[in-house]
Amino acid sequence: MKLLRSVLLATGLAAAILAPAAAILAPVAASAQDIKPRLIRFGYGLSESSNQGRAVKFFVEEMSKRSGGKLKVKGFADASLGSDIQMQNALIGGAQEMMVGSTATLVGIVKDFAVFDLPFLFNNEQEADAVFDGPFGQKLAAKLNDKGLVGLVYWENGFRNLTNSKRPVEKVEDLKGIKLRVMQNPVYIDMFNGFGANAVPLSFSELFTAMETGTVDGQENPVTTIQSSKFYEVQKYLTISKHVYSPWIVLASKRWYDGLSNDERKIINEAAVASRDFERKDSREASKQSIAYLKDKGMQINELSDAELGRMREMVKPAMDKFAADGGADLLNELQGEINKVRK
Numbered sequence: 001m002k003l004l005r006s007v008l009l010a011t012g013l014a015a016a017i018l019a020p021a022a023a024i025l026a027p028v029a030a031s032a033q034d035i036k037p038r039l040i041r042f043g044y045g046l047s048e049s050s051n052q053g054r055a056v057k058f059f060v061e062e063m064s065k066r067s068g069g070k071l072k073v074k075g076f077a078d079a080s081l082g083s084d085i086q087m088q089n090a091l092i093g094g095a096q097e098m099m100v101g102s103t104a105t106l107v108g109i110v111k112d113f114a115v116f117d118l119p120f121l122f123n124n125e126q127e128a129d130a131v132f133d134g135p136f137g138q139k140l141a142a143k144l145n146d147k148g149l150v151g152l153v154y155w156e157n158g159f160r161n162l163t164n165s166k167r168p169v170e171k172v173e174d175l176k177g178i179k180l181r182v183m184q185n186p187v188y189i190d191m192f193n194g195f196g197a198n199a200v201p202l203s204f205s206e207l208f209t210a211m212e213t214g215t216v217d218g219q220e221n222p223v224t225t226i227q228s229s230k231f232y233e234v235q236k237y238l239t240i241s242k243h244v245y246s247p248w249i250v251l252a253s254k255r256w257y258d259g260l261s262n263d264e265r266k267i268i269n270e271a272a273v274a275s276r277d278f279e280r281k282d283s284r285e286a287s288k289q290s291i292a293y294l295k296d297k298g299m300q301i302n303e304l305s306d307a308e309l310g311r312m313r314e315m316v317k318p319a320m321d322k323f324a325a326d327g328g329a330d331l332l333n334e335l336q337g338e339i340n341k342v343r344k
Contacts, residue, residue, distance in 0.1 A: 034261035040073045043081035043090075043099040045204050050228030051286050052100065052248070053077055055155060055279035059250075062271035071267060073098070079205040085184070092148035094255035100155060103249050104185045110143045115331050117187040118323060119316045120309075121339065122245040125156065125284060130342045132247055136335060141249070150252040152269065153276040156283045157222050157246035163235040164218025165211065168300060170239070171308050172196065172315065181207055181219040191243075191319050192220075195312070211235060222246060223290040224283060232297040240291075240303040243312065250275070 042059070046052040056075040063071045081087055084101035088109065091099060106113040122128045131137055132154040141151030162169055164178050176196035182188035184201040192199040200216050210216045211234040218235065220243070226232065250272050257265065295301055304312075324332055 033263040035067050035070045035263055035267070036261075037070045038072065038264075040071060040097040041076060041081065042073050043076045043079075043087045043096060045079045045084060045101060046077065046225060047228050048075070048077045051224045051279065051283040052155075053228075054282055055275050056100065058278045059271055059275040062274050063267065066267045066271055067264075071264065079203075083203040083205050085203070088149065088251070091251055091253040092255075094253050096253060097256050098250070098252050100248050100250045102157065102183065103154075103247050104183045104188070106144070106249070107185055107187075109147045109149070110140070112140055112143060112328070112331055114185065114187050114323065115140075115328060115335055116247060117185055117244060118320060118332070119191055119243050120313050121335070123343075125245075125280070127339055127342050128156070128245050128247070129280070131335065131338050134338065136338045144251070145254060148254045150254050150257045152250040152252060152272040155248040155250060155276055155279045157248045158224060158283060158287055159242035160220045160222055160244045160246050161226070162218060162220045162239040162241050162243075163226060163231055163237060163299075165234065165236050166217050168237050168239070168302055169241075170302055170304070172312060179215070179217045181210060181216040187319060187323065188244075190322065191316055194315055194318060208234065220244075222287065223294065224286045227290040227293055232294050232299050236298075236300060238291075238294060238299045238301045240301065241309070241312075 040063070042056055044052050044056055048057070053075070056073075056077075060073040060075060063073045081096060081099070082090065084099075084105040085108070087096060087099040087101060088105065090096035103113045103116050107117070122131075137154060141154075144151045162175075162180075164180070166178055167174060169175055169178075172195050175192070178197045179200055180192050180197040181202045182192055182199045184203065189199045189201060200210075202210055202216065207216075207219055208229060208231070211219065211231065218237075219231065220241075221229075221231075223238075226235075226238065252268070257268075260268070291301060320332065
């Protein structure tokens with residue numbers, strides 16, 4: 001018993017000594033990280049209530065939590081800092097720290113990103129995840145470094161679908177003559193002109209007004225974006241076409257990012273990955289709910305048949321051939337090889 005009491009006393013004494021020591025060392029360890037108080041402007045195109053806005057809010061909270069409140073991120077919704085292209089230029093010049101936007105608008109900076117805009121590449125989201133998070137997606141993101149940008153992670157925008165104010169689109173011929181807003185990207189312009197539409201390149205921030213005034217008749221975007229941007233107020237018909245899987249990419253200004261400490265960059269990278277996982281899960285759950293919501297708002301919704309999708313795949317082969325002929329053959333083969341690995 002004496003021996004037991006001695007052990008307990010010794011253990012208690014050690015705990016009593018070590019507890020305050022640990023309490024002292026914890027803040028020392030935290031302060032040992034090289035983290036300076038910073039305000040990080042994070043711009044994005046959609047509303048705060050969108051899946052994009054929810055993911056930005058998650059990133060803001062993760063950054064604060066991981067940095068002990070020192071790295072404060074302020075989100076700027078509704079393209080209030082400019083269009084994707086304007087924000088990209090602001091990042092390159094060091095006038096803005098971070099943003100999330102479409103990979104499609106990066107084509108003017110790194111033309112290889114156009115490969116993600118080719119139609120009917122992916123059968124499902126899991127194939128896309130594997131490609132974007134794997135060597136192929138990371139290699140493309142790394143090409144931004146020489147252009148003044150840092151590609152951190154890919155978020156999901158989702159499969160793109162057609163809306164318009166003129167008529168239901170049940171076959172390709174129904175697109176004939178429809179003035180369809182597309183992103184400022186040659187692949188989209190060629191694809192929809194090939195379908196018989198009149199493709200009108202326009203920034204997203206101008207789109208609602210353009211549809212409201214009749215400057216364009218329709219557009220194409222994921223259903224979550226159609227809902228969050230209230231396109232149902234100016235669009236009658238929704239066609240589930242899933243013609244392109246559309247990613248977003250979280251970008252940082254390289255000029256700003258290179259000036260951060262290793263600890264700060266580590267926190268940003270880890271918070272970005274966490275936001276990616278949150279955003280994809282949230283976006284996929286929201287997509288299921290959006291179609292029912294849009295129907296309740298009065299949109300007429302139809303889904304293209306497999307036969308019609310087959311026709312469209314045949315019709316877009318010239319877009320694939322043009323991309324290959326413009327120097328993208330190796331890149332396209334590499335991407336298709338990665339997709340085939342996933343399918344096997």
